Amino acid sequence: MSLAMNExxxxxxxxxxxxxxxxxxxxxxxxxxxxGRPGASPEPVSGAVAAAGRAARGSSAAFLEKxxxxxxxxxxxxxxxxxxxxxxxxxxxxxxxxxPENEIIIATGPICGNTNYPGSGKSLVVSLSPMTGVPIDSNxxxxxxPFLKFSGFxxxxxxxxxxxxxxxxxxGDEGCVQIFESPEGLESDTHILADRLTxxxxxxxxxxxxxxxxxxxxxxxxxxxxxxLLNFSLYDRRRGGCRVKQAGRGGxxxxxxxxxxxxxxxxxSTLAQDDNHAAxxxxxxxxxxxxxxxxxxxxxxxSKMRRAGTAHLMEIMNDxxxxxxxxxxxxxxxxxxxxxxxxxxxxxxxxxxxxxxxGCTLACAHAVDKFELKTGPYAGQKVCVDxxxxxTAAGVGSNxxxxxxxxxxxxxxxxxxxxIDTISVGTIASFLMECWEYxxxxxxxTGGVKLEWGNWRAVCELMHQIAEGRGFGxxxxxxxxxxxxxMVSQYGADPRLMKDIALHGKGLEQSQYIAKESLAQQGGxxxxxKGPQHDEAWLIFMDMVNNQxxxxxxxxxxxxxxxxxxxxxxxxxxxxLPWNDIEPADNAKWPEPNKVPEHVDNYRQLYTAITGEPxxxxxxxxxxxxxxxxxxVFNLRVGHGRRVDDYPPYRAMGPVTEKEYLSRADRYDKQxxxxxxxxxxxxxxxxxxxxxxxxxxxxxxxxxxxxxKRRGWTSDGIPTLERLIEIGMDLPEVLDLVRAHPTP
Amino acid sequence: MIKYLATNDEKCVGCLxxxxxxxxxxxxxxxxxxxxxxxxxxxxxxxxxxVCDQKCVACVRECPTRAISRAKSGAIVIDRKKCVGCLACVxxxxxxxxxxxxxxxxPFKCIACGACARACPKAALEIVxxxxxx
Numbered sequence: 001m002s003l004a005m006n007e008x009x010x011x012x013x014x015x016x017x018x019x020x021x022x023x024x025x026x027x028x029x030x031x032x033x034x035x036g037r038p039g040a041s042p043e044p045v046s047g048a049v050a051a052a053g054r055a056a057r058g059s060s061a062a063f064l065e066k067x068x069x070x071x072x073x074x075x076x077x078x079x080x081x082x083x084x085x086x087x088x089x090x091x092x093x094x095x096x097x098x099x100p101e102n103e104i105i106i107a108t109g110p111i112c113g114n115t116n117y118p119g120s121g122k123s124l125v126v127s128l129s130p131m132t133g134v135p136i137d138s139n140x141x142x143x144x145x146p147f148l149k150f151s152g153f154x155x156x157x158x159x160x161x162x163x164x165x166x167x168x169x170x171x172g173d174e175g176c177v178q179i180f181e182s183p184e185g186l187e188s189d190t191h192i193l194a195d196r197l198t199x200x201x202x203x204x205x206x207x208x209x210x211x212x213x214x215x216x217x218x219x220x221x222x223x224x225x226x227x228x229l230l231n232f233s234l235y236d237r238r239r240g241g242c243r244v245k246q247a248g249r250g251g252x253x254x255x256x257x258x259x260x261x262x263x264x265x266x267x268x269s270t271l272a273q274d275d276n277h278a279a280x281x282x283x284x285x286x287x288x289x290x291x292x293x294x295x296x297x298x299x300x301x302x303s304k305m306r307r308a309g310t311a312h313l314m315e316i317m318n319d320x321x322x323x324x325x326x327x328x329x330x331x332x333x334x335x336x337x338x339x340x341x342x343x344x345x346x347x348x349x350x351x352x353x354x355x356x357x358x359g360c361t362l363a364c365a366h367a368v369d370k371f372e373l374k375t376g377p378y379a380g381q382k383v384c385v386d387x388x389x390x391x392t393a394a395g396v397g398s399n400x401x402x403x404x405x406x407x408x409x410x411x412x413x414x415x416x417x418x419x420i421d422t423i424s425v426g427t428i429a430s431f432l433m434e435c436w437e438y439x440x441x442x443x444x445x446t447g448g449v450k451l452e453w454g455n456w457r458a459v460c461e462l463m464h465q466i467a468e469g470r471g472f473g474x475x476x477x478x479x480x481x482x483x484x485x486x487m488v489s490q491y492g493a494d495p496r497l498m499k500d501i502a503l504h505g506k507g508l509e510q511s512q513y514i515a516k517e518s519l520a521q522q523g524g525x526x527x528x529x530k531g532p533q534h535d536e537a538w539l540i541f542m543d544m545v546n547n548q549x550x551x552x553x554x555x556x557x558x559x560x561x562x563x564x565x566x567x568x569x570x571x572x573x574x575x576x577l578p579w580n581d582i583e584p585a586d587n588a589k590w591p592e593p594n595k596v597p598e599h600v601d602n603y604r605q606l607y608t609a610i611t612g613e614p615x616x617x618x619x620x621x622x623x624x625x626x627x628x629x630x631x632x633v634f635n636l637r638v639g640h641g642r643r644v645d646d647y648p649p650y651r652a653m654g655p656v657t658e659k660e661y662l663s664r665a666d667r668y669d670k671q672x673x674x675x676x677x678x679x680x681x682x683x684x685x686x687x688x689x690x691x692x693x694x695x696x697x698x699x700x701x702x703x704x705x706x707x708x709k710r711r712g713w714t715s716d717g718i719p720t721l722e723r724l725i726e727i728g729m730d731l732p733e734v735l736d737l738v739r740a741h742p743t744p
Numbered sequence: 745m746i747k748y749l750a751t752n753d754e755k756c757v758g759c760l761x762x763x764x765x766x767x768x769x770x771x772x773x774x775x776x777x778x779x780x781x782x783x784x785x786x787x788x789x790x791x792x793x794x795v796c797d798q799k800c801v802a803c804v805r806e807c808p809t810r811a812i813s814r815a816k817s818g819a820i821v822i823d824r825k826k827c828v829g830c831l832a833c834v835x836x837x838x839x840x841x842x843x844x845x846x847x848x849x850x851p852f853k854c855i856a857c858g859a860c861a862r863a864c865p866k867a868a869l870e871i872v873x874x875x876x877x878x
Contacts, residue, residue, distance in 0.1 A: 115828040207810070208826065237810050273829025273849040282846035285831055289844070292835030353808045359830030361806070 003200040008167065008180040014063035018152055018175040024110030024276045024610040025078070027068045029086065029155040030170075034162050034179065034259060035060040061160070061179050068154060075728065078109030080137040080570040081627040082155045083126030084634060087135055088733075090159060093637050097130040097251070098258050100161040106148060106216070106264075107155035110611050112573020113146035114276055114359070116288025117606055118295065119575030121146050121357020123232070129250040129530070130226045130258075131424075131479055132506040134635045136250030136530050139570055141356030141365065142232025143214035147172060147268035149573075150275045162260030169201060172268040173212075182262040188220045189417040189467075191383060193263060194233040194242040201265045211235040212269040215242070217262070218253035219419025220467040225477025227424045227466075228253025231416060238352055243367060243386050245356045248421040249533055250508060257419075271358070279612030287606050292361045295582050299362070303581045307350065308341040309364035310390035310577070315340040317394070320545055321664075322514045324399040326453060327430035328503055328651050329660050331514040335403040339393055343405055362578050364389075371409050375460040376467075378417075385413045388422070391534070394512035395426025400433055400459065407456030414460060418467045423533075424479065427509035429459045431480050431502055440493045446472045480504040500650040505532040506640065515652045517667075518543040520555040523703050526648040527559060529631045529641075535570070536563040548594050556706035565595070567624035572607070579603075626729040629712075629719045633734050636718060636741055643717040646704060654696040661689050668692060714743035747818030747856045747873045749781065751793035755868035758783055758791045762860035762869060769859050770852065777845050780854035781869075793868065796820060796841040796854045799876070803833035803842050803853075818873060819856040827851070 019026070068082070076085045083105040090103045105126045114120045123145025129136035148156055151172025158168075165182035187193050194215040202209040215233040222228025230253045231244035247253075274281040299305055304312050317323035318336030325333045337343075348366040356365040368385045388397075388408055396402065396411040415422045429451070435441045436451040443450060449458050449465075449472055465473025475486065484502035487493035503510040508531025515521040521544070524537030539558055542548045549555045569576045584598045591597070600617060607615045615623075635641025655661040661668055662685070669680040672688060676695050680688055708715060712723030718741055724730055763779035771778040782794040798820050804812045811826035812833060822833075827850040834842045834851050844851040861869040 115830045211809070237808075271828055273827075281849070285829065285844070286846070289831045289834055292830075292832050296835050351805060353806055353832065355808055358808050358828045359832060360808075361832045361835065 003183070003186065003196040005200055007183050008200070009183075010178055010180050011059040011166075012061040012179040014177045016065060016152060016175050016177070021150070021275065021277050023279050023612050025068070025073065026149065026152055026154045027073070028153060029066045029068060029082065029157060030153040030177070031064040031066055031157040031159065032168060032177065032179075033060075033062045033064075034158065034160040034166055034168070034261065059179065063177060075626055075731070076630075077571040077623050077627065078154060079107050079112070079573050080124040080126055080567070081630075083107040083124055083137060084135055084627065084631055086155060086157050087126050087128070088630075088634055088637075090157065091128060093639070095128060095638075097128045097133065097255055100259075101159055102128045102255060104158045104252060104255055104259070104261075105155055106145060108145045108149040109571050109573030110276075111606060113149050114278070114284050114288070114610065115271070115273055116284050116359050117578075117602075118288070118291050118355070118360040118362045119357075119578040120359065120573065121355075122569070122573050122575050123148070124570050124573070125230060125247040125252050127250070127252045127255045128638070129252070129508070130254045131251045132508050132531050132640075134506060134530065134638055134640050135631060136252060136508075137570060138230075138247035138249050138252060139535060139575070140230065140232050140247035141234075141245035141575065143234045143357065144216050144232045144264070144266050145573060146271075146357060147212075147214050147266040150268050150271065151266060156264075158259065158261065160259065165260050165262040167197070167262050168264045170264070170266045172266060173203075173270070186262070188218070188223070188262070190217050190219045190231040190244055190419060191242075191417045193217045193219075194231065194244060197263055197265050198233065198235060198242050201267055203267070203269065207237055209269065211237055212267055212271075214266050216264040217419070218256045219417055221415075221418030221420035221463065221477070222253035222257045224469040224474060225420060225466045226251045226254050226479050227420045227428075227477055228255070228257060229419050229421045230256060231419060234356060239367075239369065239384060241384065243365070243384065244416060245365065245386070246416065246421070248423060250530065251421075253419045276610055278610040280609045283609035284606065287602055287609065288359060291578060291582075291602065294584060295361045295578075298585055299582055302583060304341065304345070305362050305364040305577065305581050308345045308348065309366045309387070310581070311344040311388060311393050312341040313390045314344075314393055316545065317513065318398075321517070322540060322544060324394055324430075324512045324514055326401055327399065327427075327434045327501060328510075328514055328516075329434075329657070330663055331516070333398060333403075336398065338403040339397050339405060339408070344388070344393070347405060347409075360575070360578070362582060364577060364581075368409055371413065373413065374406075374410060375457060376414060376464045383413055385409050386416060388412045391512050392422040392426070395423050396429065396456070396459065399426050399430045399512060400456070401453030402456045403454070404456065411456055411459055411463070414463045414467075418463060420463060420466065420477075423511050424509040425459070425463070426512065427503050428476055428480050428483065429462070431483060432476065434501055435487055435493070438497075440487050440491050445491065479507060480509050481507045497656070500656045502649055503532075503651055505648060506530070506645055508532060510652060513538075513540045515540070515648070516654055519699055519703055520549050520558055522648055522653055522700060523555065523559045523707055524562075525652065527646050527704065527707050528563070529628065529635060532648070532652075536566055538562075538566075542594050546594070552702070552706060555703060556710045559703075559707045560710040561595075561621070564621045564624040564628060565600075567628050568603075568620055571623060571627060574603075622727055625727045629724060629727060629729050630734060632713070632717075632719055633724075633737055637737055641717065643704065643708075643715070646717060648700070650693065653700060654692050655689060658685055658689065661685060661692075716743040718743055745818040745873060746798045746814070746876050747871065748798035749795050749854055749856050749858070749861060750870045750872045751795060752868045752870075753790075753792050755866045756783065756791040756793055757866055758785060758789075759865065761863050761865060765860050765863045769857075780841075780843060780852060781860055782840070794839055794841055796837075797839075798856060800838060802836045802838060806832045806836035808832065815855070817856070820853065821855050822851065822853065824850050
C-alpha cells in the first residue's frame with residue numbers, strides 16, 4: 001500500500017529564509033518543539049508558525065531558528081560538540097530520558113556533506129540515553145545529515161512529546177518545515193516505513209527525486225525496549241530501494257518513539273559538488289581524489305573494505321583469540337572460519353559503489369540482496385539486509401554461538417527494521433544464554449524461549465516479542481544491567497557472578513572485542529564518556545595484533561591521544577574508517593604509523609580547505625579535548641562521570657569461571673609465573689583464578705591513575721579547573737559545576 | 745553499439761592540434777589540461793595518445809549517482825545534472841582518460857565527437873563504430 005501526501009494531515013508549518021552556506025557552516029540551528037509542554041515552547045523568531053495549522057489541530061508545536069555564536073563554534077566546532085552544547089542548554093541536572101525536555105539532536109559538522117573526501121556524510125545524534133542516563137552520541141551515515149545541513153541548519157534539535165505520532169518534514173528545496181500527523185495504520189517497521197515515506201515525499205517517482213529524500217525512523221522494537229535505534233535512509237539508485245544506516249548505540253530510537261516521533265523526512269534535490277561553499281573547493285577535490293586513488297589501489301591488498309566491509313575483521317580476531325565467543329568467555333573457536341570475510345564476500349552483492357554518502361570509495365556499506373526470511377511477520381519474503389558489519393557478525397554470531405551466516409542475517413534484518421541495536425542485542429542474548437547454561441533461566445522462566453547457545457531462532461523470537469510488546473522479550477529489552485539484577489532478585493542468582501558476566505558499562509552493553517588480555521582495550525572500553533563502545537578508543541589491534549603499546553606509559557598516552565583524535569571525526573561529520581582501514585602504501589616508514597600521519601595531514605588540509613582556517617595537529621587534538629572534557633563534566637552534572645563509573649565487569653578483564661581459566665591454562669599459568677612470581681604448580685584452580693583477578697584489578701587501577709593524570713583529571717576522574725582553563729573549555733557553568741564537585 | 749576514438753601513436757607528431765580543438769570546443773580556451781585527449785611525450789619525438797576507449801566502463805560502475813552511462817551515440821557520457829563531482833570515476837579510470845581540472849566541479853571525458861580526428865593533420869585519430877554485446 002502506498003502512502004499519498006493527501007492522506008497526511010498537516011498540523012504545523014514554518015517557513016525560513018534559505019541562505020547559502022559559508023565555508024562549511026550555516027551558523028544557525030533549528031529547534032523544533034513538537035509540543036506537549038504547555039507554555040514551554042520556544043518563541044519563533046524568524047518566519048512564523050502557521051497559525052491555521054496550529055489552531056485547527058490544537059498543536060502546540062513551535063519552531064526556533066538559533067544563531068550559532070562565534071564562541072559556540074570556537075569551543076564546540078560542530079557535530080557532537082554542537083549536540084552536547086544544545087543538550088546541556090536544553091536540559092537540567094535532573095532531566096530524565098523520557099521527560100519532554102530531553103532532546104534528540106542531529107548535528108553535522110563543517111566537513112560533513114562534501115562529496116569528495118571518502119567518509120564525509122556522517123551526522124551525530126545526541127540525547128540523554130535511556131540506557132545510561134548520561135549523554136550518548138552516535139555516529140551515523142545515510143543522507144539525512146548532509147541534506148539537513150544543505151537545507152540550512154548545522155543541527156536539528158527536537159524536544160517535546162506528542163500523544164499522536166508525528167512526521168516532521170524538512171523541505172530544503174523550499175525552505176519550509178511541516179509537521180504531519182502520522183496516518184492510522186502506517187507501518188512502523190523501517191524497511192516499509194522508509195520506503196513509504198520516500199515515495200510519499202519525493203517530488204516525483206524519478207530516480208533523482210527519490211534520491212533527494214532521506215528518512216529517519218525507529219521501529220516497533222524501539223517502542224517496547226530501551227535498545228531503540230534510529231535508521232537513517234539513503235535511496236540506493238542501483239537497487240531501486242531504500243537502505244538504512246544506524247545511529248545504533250544508547251537507545252536514541254527509544255527516546256524518538258517516546259516523543260511520539262514516527263519519522264523525520266528531509267528533501268534536498270540540488271546536491272552539487274560544493275554545497276559547503278568551501279574556502280578552496282579545488283583543494284577538497286584534490287584531497288578526495290588522492291584518497292580515492294589510494295583506496296582503489298590498496299584496498300584489495302589491505303582490508304578489503306570494498307568487498308567485505310568491516311566483516312574483514314572476523315578471521316583476524318578469531319586468529320588472535322579476540323573474537324567474542326559465548327558471552328566473551330573465549331576469543332577463538334574452530335568454527336570461526338564459518339563466519340570469515342570470504343563467507344560474507346560471497347553473500348554480499350559485489351561490484352556496487354556501496355558508500356553511505358556520495359564520494360565514499362571505501363564503500364563498506366554492503367548488503368545481502370534477496371535474503372529469504374524464515375521467521376516473524378515477514379517470513380517467506382525476500383529482503384535486502386544491510387550488513388552485517390563486524391560488530392553484528394560477532395555480536396549475534398560467534399558471541400551467542402551462532403556459526404550460521406543465515407541466522408546472523410535474520411537477526412540483523414529484524415534488528416534494523418524493528419529499530420534495535422544489534423550490539424546490545426548480541427550482548428544481552430549472550431548474557432541470557434550463559435544464564436541458561438547455569439540453570440538460572442529455563443523454559444518456565446522465559447515463557448518457552450529456549451535460550452541455548454547457537455539458537456538464533458530463539459533470539460529472533462525475543463525480538464518479535466519486543467516488537468509486539470509481550471513476553472520475556474520485554475524483560476530482555478531492558479538491557480543487561482537490569483537483567484543482571486533481575487536474575488539476582490527474582491531467581492536467586494549469585495550476585496557476584498551476575499556482576500562479573502553482565503558485559504556493560506554505565507548500562508551500555510559492551511561492543512564485540514575480547515578485552516581480557518589487553519589492558520589498553522579495557523581502558524578503551526571503560527574509561528569512556530558514554531559507555532563501552534568502539535567509537536572513542538579501539539586499541540585492540542594496536543595492542544594485541546601489532547604490539548605497539550608494550551609499556552604502561554604508551555597505553556596511557558594512547559588512551560589520551562586516540563579518544564581525542566577519534567572524537568574529532570564526531571565534531572566534523574566524518575567517518576573514521578577511511579582514517580585507518582586504508583593506509584598509504586608507505587605508511588610504515590613514518591614515525592608512529594599507528595596514527596596514520598599522512599591521513600591526519602589530509603584531515604588538517606581538508607578542514608582548512610573547507611573552513612579557510614589553519615589547523616595544526618595539536619590544535620586538532622585540542623578541539624576534541626574541549627568537547628571531550630565538556631562531555632565528562634556533563635556526565636558529572638547528571639550524577640555520573642566519576643571513577644566509580646569507569647569499572648569493567650570482570651569478564652572484560654580476566655577469566656571469571658574455571659572453564660575459562662582451563663581453556664587457556666597454559667597462558668594463565670605462565671602469567672602467574674612470569675608476571676606475578678607465583679608457582680602455579682602449588683596452587684589450586686580457585687587460588688589461581690583469585691590471583692589472576694587481584695593482579696588484573698590492580699593493573700586496571702594503575703591504568704586508571706595514569707590515564708586520568710594524562711587527561712588532566714583528578715584521581716576521581718573529574719577534569720581539573722586548571723586543565724579546563726588551559727584547553728579553553730572555560731565556560732562559567734562548566735567551571736562552577738566542577739568547583740561544586742571537589743575530589744575527596 | 746560503441747563509438748570510440750581510435751588512436752595511432754606512430755602517426756602522432758605531438759602538434760597538439762587535437763587538444764586545442766577539443767578544449768576550445770568544450771571549454772572555449774586552448775588549454776591541453778582541458779582537453780579530453782592527452783598527448784603524452786614519452787620519449788623525444790615519440791608520443792602516446794590517451795583517450796577513453798568507451799569500452800571498459802570502470803567509471804560507470806564506480807559512479808554513485810549513475811551519472812555516467814552509454815549514450816545512444818555509443819559513447820560513455822556524463823550527465824552533468826546528476827554528477828556531484830566526487831571524482832571517484834577519475835580515480836577508477838585505469839588509463840587516466842577521465843579528466844578533471846581544479847575548480848571544474850564535474851569531470852569530463854571524450855564523447856567520441858570526432859572534432860579532433862577531423863582536425864588531425866597526420867590522420868592519427870579516427871572515429872570507429874563497433875557492435876558489441878554488453
